[in-house]
Amino acid sequence: NAGVTQTPKFRVLKTGQSMTLLCAQDMNHEYMYWYRQDPGMGLRLIHYSVGEGTTAKGEVPDGYNVSRLKKQNFLLGLESAAPSQTSVYFCASSYTSVQNEQYFGPGTRLTVT
Amino acid sequence: GDSVTQMEGPVTLSEEAFLTINCTYTATGYPSLFWYVQYPGEGLQLLLKATKADDKGSNKGFEATYRKETTSFHLEKGSVQVSDSAVYFCALSPFSGGYNKLIFGAGTRLAVHP
Numbered sequence: 424n425a426g427v428t429q430t431p432k433f434r435v436l437k438t439g440q441s442m443t444l445l446c447a448q449d450m451n452h453e454y455m456y457w458y459r460q461d462p463g464m465g466l467r468l469i470h471y472s473v474g475e476g477t478t479a480k481g482e483v484p485d486g487y488n489v490s491r492l493k494k495q496n497f498l499l500g501l502e503s504a505a506p507s508q509t510s511v512y513f514c515a516s517s518y519t520s521v522q523n524e525q526y527f528g529p530g531t532r533l534t535v536t
Numbered sequence: 537g538d539s540v541t542q543m544e545g546p547v548t549l550s551e552e553a554f555l556t557i558n559c560t561y562t563a564t565g566y567p568s569l570f571w572y573v574q575y576p577g578e579g580l581q582l583l584l585k586a587t588k589a590d591d592k593g594s595n596k597g598f599e600a601t602y603r604k605e606t607t608s609f610h611l612e613k614g615s616v617q618v619s620d621s622a623v624y625f626c627a628l629s630p631f632s633g634g635y636n637k638l639i640f641g642a643g644t645r646l647a648v649h650p
Binding site for chain 1: 538570577578580581582585604627637638640641642643
């Protein structure tokens with residue numbers, strides 16, 4: 424049981440390049456989330472999914488796209504990276520019950536130059 | 537809108553000292569409250585939670601009490617260890633969050649020295 428895993432762990436992009444971050448969970452959770460963590464700002468929700476084939480915008484969705492083709496995977500895409508997207512990205516998952524614990528992956532550190 | 541405010545860090549303590557990290561919140565209704573901890577290089581882990589007023593969450597020697605009258609959820613530990621050095625996040629889940637929404641504070645870094 425690996426929990427929540429994220430790929431890659433580190434990445435450096437040039438402005439305008441694209442990339443996809445992969446999140447996988449083996450806990451059969453319905454809900455999955457993508458956050459970004461910036462100094463002094465806590466975690467901010469980018470997008471989330473309440474089930475396979477569904478996605479929705481969070482607090483800071485601009486510049487990102489997501490897909491949930493399989494229940495266990497949640498992909499975060501950057502089509503044209505910008506320096507403002509330099510951050511640490513965390514994926515999380517949870518059961519469907521309201522106010523349940525979210526389980527976090529180890530994070531991806533992305534630098535856009 | 538709903539929000540969480542934490543005391544700014546870093547908090548620097550000697551081993552065996554008493555720890556308090558303040559957290560206050562703004563929310564409508566009756567949110568659930570959480571403390572998450574992030575150890576260096578890792579993701580967040582749930583430390584403790586409380587789902588209604590006057591509940592006390594506890595884990596690994598840490599405690600926090602849900603105080604609705606003061607809208608607070610302060611984290612305390614009687615005797616910290618070097619291994620407690622981490623970033624601590626207070627968070628709330630709104631009463632009608634739907635998708636298990638979490639709203640985080642900015643985080644407080646704790647450094648414990650031998």
